[in-house]
Amino acid sequence: MKYPAMVRIKQNFNTNSIQDIPEAVRREIIKISPREIIAPGDSVAITGGSRGIANIAIILAELVSELKKLGAKPFIVPAMGSHGGATAEGQKKILEHYGITEETMSAPIKSAIEVVQIGTTSDGVPVLLDQNASRADHIIVVNRVKPHTDFKGDIESGLMKMMAIGLGKQKAADHYHNVFIRLGYYHVLTTVAREVIKQCPIAFGLAIVENQKDETEIIQAIPSEEIEAVEQALLVIAKDFLPRIPFDPIDVLIVDQMGKDISGAGMDQNVIARTVMRFHQVPSNPKITRIFVRDFTPNSDGNATGLGNADFTTKRLVDKIDAQASYMNAITSSCPEAVRIPPYYESDREALETALNTIGDIAPQKARIVHILNTLKLEEMMISEAMIPEAEQLDHVSIIGSPDQMAFDAQGNLISDL
Secondary structure, eight states, rough: OOOOEEEEEEOOOOOOHHHHHHHHHHHHHHHGGGTOOTTTEEEEEEEOOOOOTHHHHHHHHHHHHHHHHHTHHHEEEOOOTTGGGGGGHHHHHHHHHTTTHHHTSSSSOOOOOOOOEEETTSSSOOEEEEHHHHTTSSSEEEEEEOOOOSSOOOOOBBBHHHHIIIITTHHHHHHHHHHHHHHHHHHHHHHHHHHHHHSEEEEEEEEEEEESOOEEEEEEEGGGGGGHHHHHHHHHHHHHHOOOOSSSSEEEEEEEEETTOOOOTSOOOHHHOOEEEEETTOOOOOOOEEEEEHHHHHHHTTTOHHHHHHHGHHHHHHHTTTTHEEEEEEHHHHHHGOOOOOOOEEEEEEEEHHHTTTTSOOOOOGGGGEEEEOOOOOSSEEEEGGGHHHHHHHHTTTEEOOOOOOOOOOTTTTTTOO
């Protein structure tokens, strides 16, 4: 098959990332007068999530340091629902991938899957909380605020979700995802989180917003009673910051990496505008005929949630799938279709040729192909020659270099430097 030549492009994002992360954390904590909330000797549980949040280890380490200056006794609890195979060791391992260990944090990491019920919503939904966090004098909720991959609302992915799903562990995630079908994501997440704030000693929240380059743009400490309102405002900003593929339609999207550290759905469904999950909501554009996923991220631990959104993949990816972790996550989320395995091939060349043979009566050399690293890193990407005129019309896009033929190694796999 004769492939189209590809050229690298760069999206020129207007960003203002935080240069001194520790200083930003210190500044925000001072704003909420922590000595009026936390007394010397108090124990403080800090949430640690499963997403690949930029600078998260630095942020948590500085938070621990500031709490120790108050004479407090901080510790970190994994707050990630059913991830890590819904085991204490599995969730601790996920934190280790992000550099969050007892040594780097200078604080204990208390990982457990046991929960206690601390209340009930007006709909009769039990509100569950990590057992270790329930024993702390205070809880600090740390998370990134960003658009959710599955639903739209004034509150999506952030501190409120962390309190409901993250701190509720596998038992809560399993129950809530079933209740979502009846009551809706937004309603369940907000009513459960409000009950957590009401019943638990939430000292404050620490919200993070990232820009289009996957860099930390905002860190904001929020008093517990203001978390919902402030998170709504931060979500508006986060939606503006969400990076996107600036082309529509696309015949074939090549994705080098998928993984839970990239998105809860492996690939951000807001970016690919696609979902096989029957209860999920996604944008209507861009229209992508075929998606070819080449591999997992190094930190995926074989969690294949979201692979069902792909049309083609590779045997090397399939061989890395951890069925137990993948099934636990998908079943807990009431989305068994998320881990469906598409046709897979020994090499990228075979998968790509098959994809190009299923896009309609379009010659491969004329196909509109976009090649990205993953759905989180979209500053630079490769596009096929047929798309160059369109790229030249976009004010925020620069074409880097000249078109060149796709390169494959001896095993028939794409050589990518994205």
